[in-house]
Amino acid sequence: xxxxxxxxHSIGIRVDDxxxxxxxxxxxxxxxxTANEGMSIDGTPSNIYVTIDSxxxxxxxxxxxxxxxxxxxxxxNNPIYHLDQDVFIHTVQV
Numbered sequence: 001x002x003x004x005x006x007x008x009h010s011i012g013i014r015v016d017d018x019x020x021x022x023x024x025x026x027x028x029x030x031x032x033x034t035a036n037e038g039m040s041i042d043g044t045p046s047n048i049y050v051t052i053d054s055x056x057x058x059x060x061x062x063x064x065x066x067x068x069x070x071x072x073x074x075x076x077n078n079p080i081y082h083l084d085q086d087v088f089i090h091t092v093q094v
Contacts, residue, residue, distance in 0.1 A: 001030075001035065
């Protein structure tokens with residue numbers, strides 16, 4: 001996860017499977033222009049929910065088909081190359 005902003009943010013992440021069971025949930029206090037690596041998500045993700053500071057939760061569809069294996073998931077707040085989006089998610093398949 002990357003905080004591409006110059007400012008510190010509290011970033012909440014929740015990941016649900018297709019049965020709406022939460023398979024990952026955590027909140028990260030991140031200073032500006034930093035990344036947090038090494039998180040592991042168990043289960044089969046279907047939707048991801050991102051909350052930045054006290055803003056409304058944003059729901060994003062998982063960018064792959066259910067069951068596809070990935071080696072990396074990147075969640076970017078204030079992404080540098082996707083200026084039309086507040087949050088951008090992309091994956092690297094195995």
